Amino acid sequence: MQSEEERIVDVLNRILLCLIEGKREDAAELLGLAESEFSEREYCHEFLSNLREFISQYFGGAVFLNAIANGNLEVNPPDDPFRQNYVITQYKQLHSNLLHLTWQTQQIARGDLKQKVSFLGEFSIGFNKMIEALREKKLMEDKINLQNEQLLKLNAEKDKFFSIIAHDLRSPFTGFLGLTQLMAEDLKAMSLDDIQGIAVNMRDSATNIYRLLENLLEWSRMEQGLIPFHPVEIELLGLVHESTLMILEAARVKGIEIQYSIAEELQVVTDRNILKTILRNLLSNAVKFTPRGGQILITAKAAAGNSVEVCVRDSGIGMNAELAGKLFRIDASTGREGTEGESSTGLGLILCKEFVEKHGGSIRAESEEGKGSSFYFTIGNQTP
């Protein structure tokens, strides 16, 4: 009961005591009345009426109170919204607090660690410390999970690296050593044409080994953050032309025609060496996977977000959707031989993706088996 209600009960008690002791005047005064205005009968009638009301409220609330005492929070308070029940008012508050606490506990159990309990002083302090401990544990778990993911990625990269070293680098070396052994053993019996043929093969093997080593080195340096990025304004057409020179001989041997469709004034802002590496890898792949007499087309156009989209399209053997989906993944093996047995590890495309994305662009491939492939990548055309 509130202090006002306690005062009223106290006054009623005192009036009753006065009446028992025969002090009518004092009883009237407690009610603020003159003795002549005071009616014992009326007062007793009212007193009994109030007492009955109180008893009724008490028994009405008893079920509710007993249920709370037994821990049953599903119970509802007596439904009498427009009559004040002095007996249960404070217990309704307790009931409400316990219901909220139950809801908070359920929320915490579901992983909602933002809850903060404010109920029962010491209890709240302890409970909130427990939530804080759970939150810290969760943060720690998230951190460990993230580190695990990073470790898995690093492990996949390491596996890829060793796989390239163990297999892809070994194969061209084996071929190269075989050719040198052939020459060492049979040189005297060979004609000049035989020697020239072997020399051409040796050159091709050495070129492949060199390109692979170049990619490995660049990838390793990039992983260590050692690749410098010096963006400058570059006339795209000139750089594309420069990049095609590196694959011109291989394309000539296979009779592949290379065409550009790039506006002379189109400029990009990027690191020259990085763009050359990307183009070198895409063009080299296009030559590898295009049969004799095929075509390679390089196009570029302005794209959304102050960028330029470059496309390297070939009329080659293409690939199925499964292989296309794995192209840029370090944890998937995508290396396969070119149309004339050229070696390929898949490392070049991973390198391209890393380079393009690290500089805010994106790369994607569209391909259909037997109908060629198109590789699109974007690169900025404004100074960062």
Added chain:
Amino acid sequence: MEINPKYNFEWKDLGNIELGRPNLGASTHVAVYRLMQYTMRDVLEKHWGPEKTNEFFIEAGYKAGEEFCKNALDGSLDFDGFTANLAEQLEHYGIGVLRVEKADLGKMSFVLTVSEDLDCSGLPYSGVAFCDYDEGFIAGIMHAYTSKDFRVKEIDCWGTGDRTCRFSVDVINS
């Protein structure tokens, strides 16, 4: 009677309080808020009767709730996040201390309490629940958040002798 309203409240109508009250700031005494609300109720009841007045308060609260949700709350949060955000903002604006007693997301049925309520906490017992405006306010917030209509009913109120305002909030299934 033909009515041609000239005013349609929007959040921006609250004005730039920081600019307008550089010394007094954004807060005022609760008594001032209640002075306006209860004198308004007094006048409206005299002109329109208690039932119509309650409807006015519910409708005004609904509009306020919708605007409050759109402008002061993050409606993109999930229910847990939204509840936390709502409780935080109700406290920030000094409207009350929100607590969830029960939440059945499947049935969209909730029981909420608002303690230290701006409208009624501390009012003398009158046997009457006063928080019609709050009923509308909660319904407006829920509508703006879920795009569904809700029936909000005040179960307990300071005016009826309780020490916290309790509301049942249930979706209206069309």
